[in-house]
Amino acid sequence: MTEEKKIDENKQGEALLLESQQGNTRKLYIESYGCQMNFSDSEIVASILAKQGYNTTQHLEEADLVLVNTCSIRDKAEQTVRKRLEKYNAVKRTNPNMKVGVLGCMAERLKSKFLEEEKIVDMVVGPDAYKDLPNLLEEVEAGRDAVNVILSKEETYGDISPVRLGGNGVTAFVSITRGCDNMCTFCVVPFTRGRERSRDPQSILSEVNDLAKKGYKEITLLGQNVDSYLWYGGGLKKDFKNASEIQRATATNFANLLDMVAMAQPHMRIRFSTSNPQDMTEDVLHSMARHKNICNYIHLPVQSGSTRILKEMNRQHTREEYMALIDKIREIIPDCAISQDMITGFPTETEEDHRDTLSLMEYVKYDFGFMFMYSERPGTMAARKLEDDIPLEVKKRRLTEIVDLQQQHSAYRTKQFVGQTLEVLIEKESKKSDQHWSGRTQYNTVAVFPKENYKVGDLVMVKVDDCTSATLLGNAINYSEAI
Numbered sequence: 112m113t114e115e116k117k118i119d120e121n122k123q124g125e126a127l128l129l130e131s132q133q134g135n136t137r138k139l140y141i142e143s144y145g146c147q148m149n150f151s152d153s154e155i156v157a158s159i160l161a162k163q164g165y166n167t168t169q170h171l172e173e174a175d176l177v178l179v180n181t182c183s184i185r186d187k188a189e190q191t192v193r194k195r196l197e198k199y200n201a202v203k204r205t206n207p208n209m210k211v212g213v214l215g216c217m218a219e220r221l222k223s224k225f226l227e228e229e230k231i232v233d234m235v236v237g238p239d240a241y242k243d244l245p246n247l248l249e250e251v252e253a254g255r256d257a258v259n260v261i262l263s264k265e266e267t268y269g270d271i272s273p274v275r276l277g278g279n280g281v282t283a284f285v286s287i288t289r290g291c292d293n294m295c296t297f298c299v300v301p302f303t304r305g306r307e308r309s310r311d312p313q314s315i316l317s318e319v320n321d322l323a324k325k326g327y328k329e330i331t332l333l334g335q336n337v338d339s340y341l342w343y344g345g346g347l348k349k350d351f352k353n354a355s356e357i358q359r360a361t362a363t364n365f366a367n368l369l370d371m372v373a374m375a376q377p378h379m380r381i382r383f384s385t386s387n388p389q390d391m392t393e394d395v396l397h398s399m400a401r402h403k404n405i406c407n408y409i410h411l412p413v414q415s416g417s418t419r420i421l422k423e424m425n426r427q428h429t430r431e432e433y434m435a436l437i438d439k440i441r442e443i444i445p446d447c448a449i450s451q452d453m454i455t456g457f458p459t460e461t462e463e464d465h466r467d468t469l470s471l472m473e474y475v476k477y478d479f480g481f482m483f484m485y486s487e488r489p490g491t492m493a494a495r496k497l498e499d500d501i502p503l504e505v506k507k508r509r510l511t512e513i514v515d516l517q518q519q520h521s522a523y524r525t526k527q528f529v530g531q532t533l534e535v536l537i538e539k540e541s542k543k544s545d546q547h548w549s550g551r552t553q554y555n556t557v558a559v560f561p562k563e564n565y566k567v568g569d570l571v572m573v574k575v576d577d578c579t580s581a582t583l584l585g586n587a588i589n590y591s592e593a594i
């Protein structure tokens with residue numbers, strides 16, 4: 112899957128619309144770019160601002176406050192946001208009272224520079240400072256610029272229940288960790304989102320239970336690195352001397368959390384993202400195998416198939432260790448779908464390294480993939496130590512080669528499902544036909560089938576008769592026929 116496709120899936124640039132609260136008179140237009148965490152954070156922000164008298168709007172022209180939740184992961188993501196700011200500027204000329212705030216990773220990366228560089232910005236708020244929004248808005252209303260980019264070691268927003276009525280009412284994200292401690296050399300996230308911290312399992316459970324009560328059928332537990340989730344009764348990882356001390360404390364790790372969530376809501380589908388190969392344990396795989404409602408799908412970014420490049424990237428695994436993990440997954444969960452993130456053209460990448468990436472892909476035959484050209488990010492270790500020395504043409508060619516190979520593998524995986532009967536959760540009407548539903552299997556493959564009398568949110572057994580390269584086509588059948 113190309114970057115653009117991923118962006119389309121995340122509905123980038125579509126403003127969040129929530130149910131209006133009576134008595135609220137001000138209008139908030141909030142847009143999100145980047146990862147799912149940003150979309151989830153925007154719901155937290157909307158929830159905080161609902162208490163400040165704001166209802167959401169999807170019409171930029173009528174907004175009193177425009178917020179853009181931004182992404183810094185690649186230069187292109189930042190350019191997209193800068194273009195949006197130009198658009199806001201044009202609207203601000205006709206509505207001078209409109210205030211503009213930048214949230215998220217770009218806010219954190221550029222800090223007050225934003226106020227100097229982008230004259231239209233009134234407020235800059237980093238990912239850990241959203242609870243300060245009411246104060247910051249007061250500053251802005253008093254005619255002063257407002258900035259809060261302080262990163263926290265504790266903030267998880269566990270006590271804020273995000274308002275979610277903008278989604279499909281069927282699938283929701285629940286964040287379980289924030290930040291990242293991994294320091295992959297290419298990655299800006301540890302700088303923009305700060306240290307890793309885990310959220311109290313009880314607050315996760317109550318959010319999940321609440322979503323179930325509201326009729327949600329599927330949740331995705333979110334974090335930059337979910338497998339390193341660890342909660343020890345309020346303590347932080349740094350408060351413990353070593354791993355065995357942590358073990359002795361009454362800790363909840365990711366496998367325990369999966370068990371808890373899966374058992375609390377046995378009729379809900381559970382997904383999680385993202386897994387880091389270095390932290391994924393066998394316990395997690397056994398937990399997945401134990402609970403039917405945990406979807407057999409793992410997003411397992413690898414970034415490169417070359418051990419030498421992985422080392423340069425400061426990834427904590429070799430090619431061989433990654434392959435051994437793939438073998439383990441297939442042993443414990445034979446039907447598990449697996450997807451990757453891959454970077455091409457990392458500094459010093461040779462043709463041989465690139466071929467290693469292609470051969471690793473051949474080994475795994477990923478179901479899906481998200482592939483990117485290396486984009487140097489200021490302040491990262493790679494930017495400081497390594498020259499961005501792979502010519503754009505070479506990066507592009509290598510990207511095309513891995514995207515083409517991934518498409519072949521995705522098509523191969525999709526085809527394997529033809530003839531099978533699979534459970535599909537209906538999410539929406541098919542884009543191509545109002546006579547068909549579109550949903551996903553547990554493997555995250557899209558399935559399309561005639562509507563009949565089913566509705567959004569139904570879990571339906573679908574007999575797959577045919578497929579395109581990425582979509583299963585079939586017909587719903589009764590459970591009795593399926594068994």
Ligand code: SAH
Binds near residue numbers: 335385452486
């Ligand atoms: N652990 C995170 C990773 C976030 S970044 C998660 O939750 O998915 C998502 C992907 O963007 C990474 O896996 C990597 O493949 C890609 N990426 C990160 N920094 C990049 C850079 N500087 N250039 C190109 N791609 C990058």
Ligand code: F3S
Binds near residue numbers: 298301336
């Ligand atoms: Fe980035 Fe590596 Fe963390 S890709 S988000 S530093 S796991």
